[in-house]
Amino acid sequence: AFDGTNYHGWQKQQNAVSVQEIFEQALQTLLRQPVETVGCGRTDTGVHARQLFVHFDVEEGAGFEERGASKNARLISRQPSTINQPLTINHRLTASLNAILPKNIAVKTVLPVAADAHARFDATLRSYEYRIHFDKDPFKQNYSWQLRDFPDLDLMNKAANIIKEYRDFSCFSKSNTQVKTNFCVIKEALWRQEADGSLVFYIAADRFLRNMVRAIVGTLISVGKKEMEPEAVRKIIESKNRSMAGMSVPACGLYLTEVKYPYIPST
Known part of the structure; x- marks a missing residue:
């Protein structure tokens, strides 16, 4: 979720500050590796979001796994319908991200899912x-x-x-x-x-x-x-x-x- 007042939308831009840019910086700080995110859609400058899903891929052994959590991690994205086990919330990464993100951006949930998950194309x-x-x-x-x-x-x-x-x-x-x-x-x-x-x-x-x-x-x-x-x-x-x-x-x-x-x- 984010207050979009001071951002030029979700998607990264060359000459303006976006939510995606700030979020990726936070992820890279925590995971110590390059991270590219994909949002469920884009928002215009000044538009707010109470819920926005994002996915990202990280190398196995990135250092934030919890017991029972998959090492194929994506943020708040999907688990294929062919897999029936419950989604496991990664509380550690959620708390760590919120600790370093600015007050106008909040992470609600982080879920580890399959590698073919897609925040944009899987939304119904x-x-x-x-x-x-x-x-x-x-x-x-x-x-x-x-x-x-x-x-x-x-x-x-x-x-x-x-x-x-x-x-x-x-x-x-x-x-x-x-x-x-x-x-x-x-x-x-x-x-x-x-x-x-x-x-x-x-x-x-x-x-x-x-x-x-x-x-x-x-x-x-x-x-x-x-x-x-x-x-x-x-x-x-x-x-x-x-x-x-x-x-x-x-x-x-x-x-x-x-x-x-x-x-x-x-x-």
């Missing part, structure tokens, strides 16, 4: 939340987006239900992302109001395109402001044109909340 479901508040609050400025007027929640949920009917989300993707397909299967998309009056948009899918969630939220907010009808979302999606969709809302309100694998129990 990813979910995000986007948070919106209305009263000016200096303690929320990096963790939620402030709107002036309350949008129509019913209209936004009608539009969100329409989005679930489609698979090609080219209209919500950044251009030139070099992905093989813009098809995604959205399992859930729902707005809810919290007890404090704030709004949360929850969306879950098998995969997401770059900037997709923020573009969807911007489009749904336009519906909630009655700048367009819910049915207009159909025309936007069918156009496959990013310029037809709404604005990309600020990154500060977006959280990667859960990633699911068929062999790791949900937490």
Whole structure:
């Protein structure tokens, strides 16, 4: 998990500090060998993560094994479905990493798994939340987006239900992302109001395109402001044109909340 406020996303970049860079430095300090990590996906600058799975390979005998732990170690990744023994948490490495990582990055669990595990390709479901508040609050400025007027929640949920009917989300993707397909299967998309009056948009899918969630939220907010009808979302999606969709809302309100694998129990 991490607070993304001061990071340029998860993935390493040449001229900016990323979560992956800081995390790999911590691993290399502990294991005393070069380590390359693979995340379950990438996040944009300023986006937060409550759960993000990563895998890495290390040489056998790296020095952090615990009793009953496999020497093929990967961080919070998978165990093939053909292997039925329970996953063993490596408490020693978890504690050691948290001791040297900055306060805005935390390791929740380390699991030793098979050598063919892959944090990105093995994930079956990813979910995000986007948070919106209305009263000016200096303690929320990096963790939620402030709107002036309350949008129509019913209209936004009608539009969100329409989005679930489609698979090609080219209209919500950044251009030139070099992905093989813009098809995604959205399992859930729902707005809810919290007890404090704030709004949360929850969306879950098998995969997401770059900037997709923020573009969807911007489009749904336009519906909630009655700048367009819910049915207009159909025309936007069918156009496959990013310029037809709404604005990309600020990154500060977006959280990667859960990633699911068929062999790791949900937490």
